[in-house]
Amino acid sequence: MAIITILGAGAMGSALCTPVCRAGWEVRLWGTWLDGHLLDVCEAGKPHPRTQIPLEKGVKLYRSNELNKALEGADVVVMSVASVGVPKVTELALKGISQAKALWLTSKGFCPDKNGKIQLLPEAIRIIAKQKGVLIPPIVAIAGPVKANECAEGKPTATIFGCKDLEVSRKYAQEARTEVYCIEATDDEIGVEICAPMKNVYAIALGIADGLEEGTGFPHHNLKAATFSRAIKEMSLLGQALGARMETAFGLPGVGDLEVTGLSGRNKVYGVRIGRGESAKNALAEMNRLEQTVEGVPAASLAAKLVEQSAPHLKEKMTLLQAVNEILAGTERSVVRVLSEAVLPQKP
């Protein structure tokens, strides 16, 4: 039985245990120094606090001081910590990673390196390994429309594995597949990695369009749909500029994931607040007070930096990204106007 060690016992790490367990893997779940209370609850057999679903039976739990034990003999290591924690956990786990056959990655985000250059996470991990002189196995970027609670519960879920070596993504797409957790394989690591954080940015915009109904007394479904369509276009444009395939944004990582993210979730809720008339700043303070991290907020400014650094010719073309950043900065223009100008077709 192949061994898989999942690093990070949050929502996605714990949810992934369900399919891989059912697909026949020996599953180890390691909690970071921030995850102790989550493991306590799971060990007591109660539902995981983030997914409200009990951990799949048979999963072995490891505390933060048991990292080496958790990694020993692992065939696959999965990085599932919050994106800000990826550099540190990569360094700590580097030996175990180097001895595995693959590193899967469910963490998602933009990661500034030491020189302030924005990297996608697989590249950030490769840079760290290179600096330490360690060879690491192929990275498999995992994305798509996966709400953790449904994955944990064993509800039908489509996901995508992206590895530069297509044979590797295909191999694991077969080996981790169950009847309800079904995996597409692609070689487009970059496309998969671009869509995931961008969809958080754009989900804020979708939330704004939703909130306008409450704010103005009239629905703005046409504007929301134009925003959705524009978001997909910009994901595809940015991806292509960085080496991704055009079509990746049109599939599960883009269209699919934006659909599920725009349906609910914190980014959308934050956008709704803005749409109904709260200032971006006050709405964010309120989200923070409720301990609701809005990932799209830092992602929006990091994405703007990424465009400036690595795809400057797109700067004026990423009109929706610009609009979200203008709104987050507290624009004095009306939000509906800023959004409309960004997403409605230009004069032909």
Add this chain to the structure above:
Amino acid sequence: MAIITILGAGAMGSALCTPVCRAGWEVRLWGTWLDGHLLDVCEAGKPHPRTQIPLEKGVKLYRSNELNKALEGADVVVMSVASVGVPKVTELALKGISQAKALWLTSKGFCPDKNGKIQLLPEAIRIIAKQKGVLIPPIVAIAGPVKANECAEGKPTATIFGCKDLEVSRKYAQEARTEVYCIEATDDEIGVEICAPMKNVYAIALGIADGLEEGTGFPHHNLKAATFSRAIKEMSLLGQALGARMETAFGLPGVGDLEVTGLSGRNKVYGVRIGRGESAKNALAEMNRLEQTVEGVPAASLAAKLVEQSAPHLKEKMTLLQAVNEILAGTERSVVRVLSEAVLPQKP
């Protein structure tokens, strides 16, 4: 001032009056023999019964027996009747159409010709004109995520004009544009025409996924997102097989329109009923009792015929279309299973 004559005083025909009026056209709205009561209400200055928005001021109304007067000197004729009425209204209006510079088309659907061959509406119109020996001007197919009430109210709206002659779509995209009704221009008439009826079929599937939450007590957002993604893929596949551009389905006519259609509307509501456990047959009877036409139902079987006739190599590949037809026919399998098998990735 250019004259535009809109044929059909239903939701979309009356809604289109707002932007074209505001863009400076002289607007004539002709009601069919089924629209008399709608014109009565509009003439009384009350909100249009379908959009709940009063007709834009300055629009001239014409009764069904005033067709020739309505068409006299029209620069543009717009076909906005229900798709089943398109052949008859085309025949009645053929002279006026032939004298105009363009025929715009907001009607959408699949239209069986006299031999039972499924045609897209522009082609159906061309065939009728040819049979009568009449030359008609270029056809501009109009689609995209446009809820009629928001368009009528002057809320921000993105739409797309598709004419085989790109110069023609560009010209009208400029001339009908307002600050809030913004138009993309394409030469992909087929792509635009395929997406519109297909989105009604797929909105039923999205509704089913929504309804499963009520039916099973657990959300199926992942399945819904996978369904959305699959729907876009099939629109693109079918479009390409019939000569459309791949990317049309990824823009306003596909992604955009499916988003807004899946948000609400009759097709989605019908799907929700099925998802929560009603039989397809009973749910349809109930929709009919409430006078809620579900356009996606006839479109689903016509689409299957279209595939069989014009793209038989796609028959097995249009798995979601097949699944919707299986469910509408009253499958004995569980709906969640039928949908999952259709939209979750196949073994790589």
